[in-house]
Amino acid sequence: MQTRTLRATAPKPDYAHSPQHQAGRFRNKVPTPPTGLGKSLRLMWTFLFNKPRNTVPDVPLEVRPLTRADLLAAPDRSLFRLGHSTVLLKLKGSFWITDPVFAERASPVQWFGPKRFHAPPIALEDLPPLKGVLLSHNHYDHLDRATVRALAATTEHFIAPLGVGDTLVDWGVPAHKVQQLDWWQSAQVDGVRFTAAPSQHFSGRGLRDANATLWASWAIVDDDLRVFFSGDSGYFDGFKEIGERLGPFDLTLMETGAYDPQWPHVHMQPEQSLQAHLDVRGRWMLPIHNGTFDLALHPWFEPFERISALAAERGVPLATPVIGERLDLGQPHPGDAWWREAAVAG
Template sequence: MSSIPDLISSVLGMTAAKRGRALSSTSPQHDGQRFRNVAPRPVEGLGKTLGIAWNLLFNKPRDTVPGGAVPVDALTRAQLDAAPDRSLYRLGHSTMLLKLRGQFWLTDPVFAERASPFRHVGPKRFHAPPIALADLPPLSGVILSHDHYDHLDRDAVLALAPTTNLFLTPLGVGDRLIEWGIDASKVRQFDWWQSAEIGALSFTATPAQHFSGRSLFDGNSTLWASWVIVDDDVRVFFSGDTGYFDGFKTIGERLGPFDVTLIETGAYDVQWPYVHMQPEQTVQAHIDLRGRWLLPVHNGTFDLAMHRWHEPFERVMSLSAARGIAISTPRMGERLDLAAPHRGERWWRNVVEVAEMPKKAWRLCSGRDAGRANP
């Protein structure tokens, strides 16, 4: 458990200003105070912000949560060790386990019960991870897109640190890991377009349109990024979180085409169009990137928006079919061959949707009950 001073620092963002100053001279994305997008987001008024918060807390439709068990293919260490190279397993939300050249890499690890700074409040996961954190094989690296709670689980990172060689992060996120006690020699921080060759693999941090922060006062003190992973003739794009922007075309021109694009399709809403994509934009981003197979992620695990639980899957499937795009929808824990993906099943249709649920029961399912902090 975190100490009281650590908790206060996390909630108040006391190290944010120091972190920002340290990076201001190194990145074109930094304005001397905070990181920023290429195209600035419109300033949101307090009234709109409070309105969004009110709707999320009190006006959610009942079917934003699944009414039945989400299917999960349980994984074992033995299965992973025996799996062929170029295997990908979706563990939930944006957490992907990749096996490349006999080594394992993990994106945006979140194994916590809730995507929240609190243990008993906030979005609660709908399914267990296909493999327990303690059962994962040693990792060559953890790849982080940004520091939001549904992408960066502090307890998971600290648990993984002893058996992980490297943490690849956008600027500032690595500083945060070091503040948490991660060995600085294991942390590599990247600005957009910076690359590293690690063994036979190449990793490049690429632009995204989003924001960052884990407290009330540390907003945009760290950078956000998408990632390009190259294993010889196989290229993978991982979007992290992002709104739609012209950068996808640039990434596709400079580093594409891609065999598989892992692009967010979930937690979207017309109230926040600049930081998360609608399914139509997900499909367009895949086209801009010159992708071959689309794997929609950032869905199915947490309730983070107002849309129905199954809606992201249905919409992106329909849109992809209309444009002749190959799309893969593996179950959580199901193996995907990055060199020869398969389409997968429409597994979400077997999950009974919520038809009627008393408001009190829905609030308990969504995790809107009191609890203690867990930064």
């Protein structure tokens, strides 16, 4: 494993040195089949005109409001889920946030596209200054331009996969704050180590930039505490290698949502999410990538129900905090089945 200390570096427009880069594009370890124009058009038609009714809650979801004072007073090694894959971590007295999206819609425009089920538990401008932002890839539900631009002045570090950092710099983040990593490379900030690890996914924000930037999962290590952040991924044997090289993990933030049999190579079914958790040698599992945006064809509450049943069957400790609820990273708690009341009411 390669370890680097963060430092001011110029953006790297050429990533031919990366084993993941070929013919000008990044790729998965095992190539995934293309979707094809016909299938893409059929999926678009289904999303626009034939979606099941219960992919969106009919009633407001429970959210526990947070204030800056709440966060500053929280003990070290606290976690707050803010929605979708946005998680706030307090490590060594400083705040880190994963894939921050505070926009109303996960979309290139704010008048159309998947709309939030709930507001974030704290407004973007009320966040305390952040030590850093950790990014998994550049899709709109994980990388929000307005959020990044708002955080650029008050955040000390931005850690991202190869190419994603170039986008940040283009948006106005000072280059000396940005570190871009390939799989298995690490960055260390104030005693916390971040290691980029493989995932099986893809990237792109427009019609011409498919796979022009890398995607990654992350291992976060704070002394004896290890947290795994999956980003987005289909199930693949890379999870076992991650467990062997970087595990075990006290907690996994594991993608569990926006799945469908029609796109098995880029998002996991709940059974696969649980297996990925076991593969990386996780102890507690916190399912993310759910409960905020309408990005699939399954009922909005289904990921919680399926993963809860599977975890109980396999004896895996599962944490399902309410959006905004504090989770102790040292001693997680299961949380309540908060989604059921809204699901029944709808």
